[in-house]
Amino acid sequence: MLNHCILTGNLGADPExxxxxxxxxxxxxxxxxxxGKNNTGWIKVTCFNRLAETAEKYLHKGAxxxxxxxxxx
Numbered sequence: 699m700l701n702h703c704i705l706t707g708n709l710g711a712d713p714e715x716x717x718x719x720x721x722x723x724x725x726x727x728x729x730x731x732x733x734g735k736n737n738t739g740w741i742k743v744t745c746f747n748r749l750a751e752t753a754e755k756y757l758h759k760g761a762x763x764x765x766x767x768x769x770x771x
Contacts, residue, residue, distance in 0.1 A: 705741060706764045707731035713745075713753045725750035727757065729765060743767075 710728040717723055725745045730738055743765050745753045757763065 701768045702766070703769045704764065704766045705729060705731060705743075706762070707741070709757055709759055709761050709763065710740065711759050713750075713757050715750065715754050722747055723750040723754075725753040727753070729763070 707729040708731075710730050713725040713727040715723060715725055723746070727743055729741045729743050731741065733739055
């Protein structure tokens with residue numbers, strides 16, 4: 699796959715849940731990662747459907763996680 703990334707970092711806050719007009723769940727959260735000596739970057743992660751429900755149930759602020767997916771700008 700050409701556009702595939704794997705990230706590890708810590709959640710900046712608990713996942714936020716939203717729902718589509720059809721009722722499908724969407725969870726989003728910011729993932730903090732370190733680069734260089736004293737630099738922190740942030741990536742917004744979005745999960746859909748069952749993965750969104752799992753994220754809401756098990757993830758919390760400060761949790762160290764790994765995420766794999768595609769990167770969009």
